[in-house]
Amino acid sequence: MALIVHKYGGTSVGSPERIKNVAKRVAKARAEGHDIVVVVSAMSGETNRLVALAHEMQEHPDPRELDVVLSTGEQVTIGLLAMALKDIGVDAKSYTGWQVALKTDTSHTKARIESIDDEKMRADLAEGKVVIVAGFQGISSEGNISTLGRGGSDTSAVALAAALKADECQIYTDVDGVYTTDPRVVPEARRMDTVTFEEMIELASLGSKVLQIRSVEFAGKYKVRLRVLSSLQDGGNGTLITFEEDDNMERAAVTGIAFDKNQARINVRGVPDKPGVAYQILGAVADANIEVDMIIQNVGSEGTTDFSFTVPRGDYRQTIEILSKLQDSIGAAAIDGDDTVCKVSAVGLGMRSHVGVAAKIFRTLAEEGINIQMISTSEIKVSVLIDEKYMELATRVLHKAFDLG
Ligand code: ASP
Numbered sequence: 467m468a469l470i471v472h473k474y475g476g477t478s479v480g481s482p483e484r485i486k487n488v489a490k491r492v493a494k495a496r497a498e499g500h501d502i503v504v505v506v507s508a509m510s511g512e513t514n515r516l517v518a519l520a521h522e523m524q525e526h527p528d529p530r531e532l533d534v535v536l537s538t539g540e541q542v543t544i545g546l547l548a549m550a551l552k553d554i555g556v557d558a559k560s561y562t563g564w565q566v567a568l569k570t571d572t573s574h575t576k577a578r579i580e581s582i583d584d585e586k587m588r589a590d591l592a593e594g595k596v597v598i599v600a601g602f603q604g605i606s607s608e609g610n611i612s613t614l615g616r617g618g619s620d621t622s623a624v625a626l627a628a629a630l631k632a633d634e635c636q637i638y639t640d641v642d643g644v645y646t647t648d649p650r651v652v653p654e655a656r657r658m659d660t661v662t663f664e665e666m667i668e669l670a671s672l673g674s675k676v677l678q679i680r681s682v683e684f685a686g687k688y689k690v691r692l693r694v695l696s697s698l699q700d701g702g703n704g705t706l707i708t709f710e711e712d713d714n715m716e717r718a719a720v721t722g723i724a725f726d727k728n729q730a731r732i733n734v735r736g737v738p739d740k741p742g743v744a745y746q747i748l749g750a751v752a753d754a755n756i757e758v759d760m761i762i763q764n765v766g767s768e769g770t771t772d773f774s775f776t777v778p779r780g781d782y783r784q785t786i787e788i789l790s791k792l793q794d795s796i797g798a799a800a801i802d803g804d805d806t807v808c809k810v811s812a813v814g815l816g817m818r819s820h821v822g823v824a825a826k827i828f829r830t831l832a833e834e835g836i837n838i839q840m841i842s843t844s845e846i847k848v849s850v851l852i853d854e855k856y857m858e859l860a861t862r863v864l865h866k867a868f869d870l871g
Pocket residue numbers: 475476507508513514539601602615616617618619620
């Protein structure tokens with residue numbers, strides 16, 4: 467008998483029928499003798515609907531009140547799931563985030579979890595109840611309702627699993643695991659039985675939408691055994707996120723290809739090539755809370771240089787505005803950019819021991835006539851920035867070049 471946390475996303479609880487199916491799945495696990503804590507999202511589309519409603523009231527909704535509104539979606543699904551379980555004879559009890567004292571900091575709409583009180587949940591489990599907890603929400607240190615950022619129910623589930631020292635955290639979703647790339651783009655994409663935690667962190671941060679990145683970070687920090695499974699089909703072991711690299715197996719150089727359209731490139735042209743320029747440019751961007759990702763500074767000639775970097779696409783206009791105001795004081799000849807770019811990345815722990823992975827990526831893209839605008843590398847990933855119209859082509863040819871199908 468184990469203690470297992472199940473998490474069901476919006477699609478999995480998207481209709482009364484689907485909620486009843488979730489109840490059956492939970493009942494089955496319970497009948498096998500396991501203690502079950504269930505975390506649910508809002509019904510699919512519900513959080514978007516609530517966000518839109520809030521924007522009808524205020525152009526920039528008040529963050530505290532926005533969280534009051536957003537947290538209601540999950541409150542509906544926990545109650546409905548508890549009813550569905552009772553209806554098939556399984557004792558269950560639902561809790562909102564504040565009721566289980568999932569405490570967070572005060573940054574509304576993107577709060578971070580600080581602590582969880584597991585006492586009530588343990589008492590219910592001891593009485594044989596299934597415990598159902600609303601994902602995505604908590605209570606701030608000031609006593610206000612908070613939410614954890616879009617996709618945050620994954621993080622709720624992992625955090626509860628960590629607090630309860632659960633044997634496994636199972637994320638049930640509309641795909642049956644983690645794939646070598648998005649199967650909607652590359653039909654040959656393959657489900658992985660296991661993926662290492664380090665690779666999953668990279669895949670999540672580079673555009674794979676299967677898990678919210680913070681949930682993966684949490685799993686790493688607290689060593690939570692995490693598994694991604696399908697809620698729509700029966701059977702299958704999904705993908706287990708592992709902490710050990712199995713060194714008796716010859717690792718492939720690359721395990722997955724990720725892509726991300728949420729990118730824009732900014733160019734600051736003809737700036738004086740002298741100390742402090744990068745700080746002047748990027749300092750101003752950081753002060754506006756805009757996240758900079760890839761950065762390139764060319765070797766200057768005749769005392770000037772070109773400086774380029776990427777920001778999330780939603781911050782493109784604001785970044786151009788900020789730098790245009792500073793253009794004279796920086797001494798830049800021109801400021802421009804492009805918000806029709808995307809980032810394609812190859813990820814794999816095996817890169818550490820294989821030379822030439824980057825060269826192979828560049829050759830593969832060159833053969834398709836795809837121009838690389840920027841490159842960034844780490845020990846286990848190579849990313850390139852390219853025109854977004856080549857995103858799917860680049861993903862397909864790289865998936866093939868590294869034999870991932
Ligand atoms: N309902 C929230 C959202 O749509 C949280 C989640 O589903 O994980 O982002």
